[in-house]
Amino acid sequence: MSQMKQMSHLDHTPSTPGKFKMDKSPYYSRTRWHSSVAKLAIWSLLFIAVIFLFFYRSPPSSSNSDPSRRYLTSATWGGAAWEKRVRTSARIRSRNGFSVLVTGAAGFVGTHVSSALKHRGDGVLGLDNFNDYYDPALKRARQALLERSGVFIVEGDINDVALLKKLFEVVPFTHVMHLAAQAGVRYAMKNPGSYVHSNIAGFVSLLEVCKEANPQPAIVWASSSSVYGLNTKVPFSEKDRTDQPASLYAATKKAGEEIAHTYNHIYGLSLTGLRFFTVYGPWGRPDMAYFFFTKDILNGKTIPIFEAANHGNVARDFTYIDDIVKGCLGSLDTAEKSTGSGGKKKGPAQLRVFNLGNTSPVPVTDLVSILERLLKVKAKRNIMKLPRNGDVPYTHANISYAQKEFGYKPTTDLQAGLKKFVRWYLSYYGNKKAVAR
Numbered sequence: 189m190s191q192m193k194q195m196s197h198l199d200h201t202p203s204t205p206g207k208f209k210m211d212k213s214p215y216y217s218r219t220r221w222h223s224s225v226a227k228l229a230i231w232s233l234l235f236i237a238v239i240f241l242f243f244y245r246s247p248p249s250s251s252n253s254d255p256s257r258r259y260l261t262s263a264t265w266g267g268a269a270w271e272k273r274v275r276t277s278a279r280i281r282s283r284n285g286f287s288v289l290v291t292g293a294a295g296f297v298g299t300h301v302s303s304a305l306k307h308r309g310d311g312v313l314g315l316d317n318f319n320d321y322y323d324p325a326l327k328r329a330r331q332a333l334l335e336r337s338g339v340f341i342v343e344g345d346i347n348d349v350a351l352l353k354k355l356f357e358v359v360p361f362t363h364v365m366h367l368a369a370q371a372g373v374r375y376a377m378k379n380p381g382s383y384v385h386s387n388i389a390g391f392v393s394l395l396e397v398c399k400e401a402n403p404q405p406a407i408v409w410a411s412s413s414s415v416y417g418l419n420t421k422v423p424f425s426e427k428d429r430t431d432q433p434a435s436l437y438a439a440t441k442k443a444g445e446e447i448a449h450t451y452n453h454i455y456g457l458s459l460t461g462l463r464f465f466t467v468y469g470p471w472g473r474p475d476m477a478y479f480f481f482t483k484d485i486l487n488g489k490t491i492p493i494f495e496a497a498n499h500g501n502v503a504r505d506f507t508y509i510d511d512i513v514k515g516c517l518g519s520l521d522t523a524e525k526s527t528g529s530g531g532k533k534k535g536p537a538q539l540r541v542f543n544l545g546n547t548s549p550v551p552v553t554d555l556v557s558i559l560e561r562l563l564k565v566k567a568k569r570n571i572m573k574l575p576r577n578g579d580v581p582y583t584h585a586n587i588s589y590a591q592k593e594f595g596y597k598p599t600t601d602l603q604a605g606l607k608k609f610v611r612w613y614l615s616y617y618g619n620k621k622a623v624a625r
């Protein structure tokens with residue numbers, strides 16, 4: 189363990205607006221035919237305009253089934269002032285420090301990791317597309333927080349190869365902490381395209397740029413405990429099979445692990461995948477159960493609590509954010525250099541996968557009881573059968589590999605961690621009234 193330190197988004201081609209129908213009657217008059225042609229021309233022009241607008245607003249590879257998702261598209265980058273901000277943010281301020289590109293820096297884990305790296309003297313540059321998978325205002329608040337510590341977040345998508353190349357031209361990053369992803373297990377059924385866009389296409393685009401870079405950076409990236417899928421042997425060990433994912437989300441993370449293997453093998457990129465186990469804490473993700481349970485309990489809304497077969501408990505190895513940050517920093521600190529340069533491998537490079545969990549699974553019903561005590565409000569519980577939505581009944585991490593490699597040792601239990609979360613939640617959202625719809 190070297191310098192590890194403690195701390196803390198159409199096929200929605202608008203069909204002709206409602207009323208235009210082709211009339212195939214043989215008695216159709218010439219006049220009416222002409223007028224139809226004119227109408228057709230007008231509607232066609234409108235149609236083309238709408239298509240144009242759509243493509244103008246969306247990145248080319250982001251087609252997916254959910255028109256409500258929007259990626260940040262009009263961000264501008266480049267220019268002397270912009271480059272100066274990039275350089276300043278990425279400047280190393282400690283001896284043997286790193287210059288780290290953190291993708292997904294306005295995300296939950298990304299914000300915490302960026303802040304921790306900056307505070308110990310590493311140079312940190314963020315990258316985030318600020319999509320609206322969940323409330324972008326929360327991402328902007330995290331951005332403001334990071335700005336105050338001197339971390340600049342470039343607004344852009346990991347699929348934007350030109351932008352990535354530019355960043356590497358401006359800064360010779362020693363490391364990439366790749367946390368940008370489409371997260372969430374259940375949302376994959378609603379918007380599968382966004383998982384392919386971010387977790388597969390985006391990851392490949394990032395690796396393509398990293399492999400060409402000179403020097404090549406070492407890459408640490410977020411995989412997921414969901415890769416263990418339908419496994420029944422617990423605790424989950426990195427040596428276990430990961431070939432039966434229960435959700436498309438899990439499948440894209442598993443694909444990422446295979447893609448990592450390929451880039452390590454062909455180009456000598458040093459790659460470390462981190463299988464996070466249900467990370468929670470202050471500044472967390474509103475799509476996660478602990479977060480929306482808190483909101484719904486406070487609003488007197490009934491919460492659906494899933495149960496396994498035969499009324500069995502559904503449980504998670506909930507892991508507090510500070511413990512995850514320690515795991516991320518430990519991984520960065522023990523990452524070996526990539527061996528290639530300019531797209532050419534010079535020798536074998538490091539390839540690792542670590543579980544980062546808490547090692548003590550807690551039933552979701554217990555999580556709700558803890559929240560009830562902390563919020564001093566009784567939850568309205570609706571116990572229901574685990575829907576076929578990609579959720580798995582149980583997760584439990586074996587962390588001995590991370591322990592051996594960089595002394596990883598989680599120290600915050602669910603009770604203590606939720607206490608910190610609730611304190612943050614109440615101060616961030618003000619009071620019960622503030623969160624009421």
Ligand SMILES: O=C(O)[C@H]1O[C@H](OP(=O)(O)OP(=O)(O)OC[C@H]2O[C@@H](n3ccc(=O)[nH]c3=O)[C@H](O)[C@@H]2O)[C@H](O)[C@@H](O)[C@@H]1O
Nearest residue numbers: 371372373412413414464465466476477492493494502579
């Ligand atoms: O460990 C991981 O790798 C994954 O952890 C979480 O996924 P998940 O564990 O499903 O977390 P939540 O969505 O917060 O669900 C927590 C628990 O609450 C349960 N739940 C969820 C929603 C609900 O309405 N009711 C309910 O009982 C789920 O079945 C699960 O057992 C994250 O959302 C994923 O992005 C991450 O990759």
